[in-house]
Amino acid sequence: MDDEHFMKMALTEAQKAFDAGEVPVGAIVVAGGRILSRGHNMVERLNDATAHAEMIALTSAFNQIGAKYLTEATLYVTLEPCLMCTGAIYWSKIDRIVWGADDEKNGHRHFTGDNWAFHPKATITRGVLAQEAAELMKAFFRARR
Numbered sequence: 001m002d003d004e005h006f007m008k009m010a011l012t013e014a015q016k017a018f019d020a021g022e023v024p025v026g027a028i029v030v031a032g033g034r035i036l037s038r039g040h041n042m043v044e045r046l047n048d049a050t051a052h053a054e055m056i057a058l059t060s061a062f063n064q065i066g067a068k069y070l071t072e073a074t075l076y077v078t079l080e081p082c083l084m085c086t087g088a089i090y091w092s093k094i095d096r097i098v099w100g101a102d103d104e105k106n107g108h109r110h111f112t113g114d115n116w117a118f119h120p121k122a123t124i125t126r127g128v129l130a131q132e133a134a135e136l137m138k139a140f141f142r143a144r145r
Contacts, residue, residue: 011078037058058088061073
């Protein structure tokens with residue numbers, strides 16, 4: 001199982017958000033080749049501006065392992081994390097972050113520039129199935145206009 005395999009699962013979560021009328025972002029947390037948790041945007045459903053896919057997946061993963069750190073886990077998310085989610089990812093001490101499409105408008109890099117915003121031991125992989133993630137996002141906003 002590789003990054004594309006797990007990103008496809010995150011895209012499945014993003015599709016759930018799309019189908020529910022939410023901005024289509026999906027996330028999964030993986031450790032030891034096993035999925036610990038899944039999440040998709042639930043901002044509208046929960047009336048909660050913090051109910052981003054990453055936050056849902058991280059909280060579920062913490063509960064699954066019974067700990068506040070995810071030092072040997074990877075977060076797969078279909079869109080570059082926003083500044084809020086980047087903070088949560090930082091504090092989770094997650095080992096690796098993999099995202100699909102860059103978010104030029106609301107992604108953390110829009111606010112932090114080239115400054116590293118994740119835990120110092122974390123690594124990042126960008127652009128995994130980026131086109132698929134971007135197309136889902138574009139289709140969502142086209143349908144809303």
